[in-house]
Amino acid sequence: MSAERKPRTRARVTVRLKPAILDPQGRAVQATLTRLGHDGVDELRVGKVVEFTIIGAPEEAEQEVRRIAEEVLANPVMEDVEIALEPLDAGASDGA
Numbered sequence: 001m002s003a004e005r006k007p008r009t010r011a012r013v014t015v016r017l018k019p020a021i022l023d024p025q026g027r028a029v030q031a032t033l034t035r036l037g038h039d040g041v042d043e044l045r046v047g048k049v050v051e052f053t054i055i056g057a058p059e060e061a062e063q064e065v066r067r068i069a070e071e072v073l074a075n076p077v078m079e080d081v082e083i084a085l086e087p088l089d090a091g092a093s094d095g096a
Contacts, residue, residue, distance in 0.1 A: 008053050008089055009061040014082040015074040016047035048073075058085040 017023050023045045030044040050073055054061045062085060069081045 005089065006055050007057040007060075007087060008055055009058050009065075010086040010088055011052055011054055011061065011065045012084040012086075013050045013065065013069045013073055014047060014084075015050070015069070015079050016082075017045060018078060018080055021078050053088065058087055061085060 017026075026045040029046060030041055033041045033044070054065060056064070062083070065083055065085065066081075069083060070076050074081045
């Protein structure tokens, strides 16, 4: 058992302000783009993406990643969270 590696999962958590929340940073970026001649950009919003590796298969890791996202990475009152999980080391223990 000790020679067997535990599965790992890559987590990507995307945090965005809810649509009803004003986004001053997005407005500032859009204003800068307009000043630089990029007039076709509209409704720009700024968010953040946090990526990390967590021990456990996606099924096992999903609940913990969601808890991390909602308790630490985002303010659920103001922000929406999107989680994407990807297994790493797939097939490493099956000899493939």
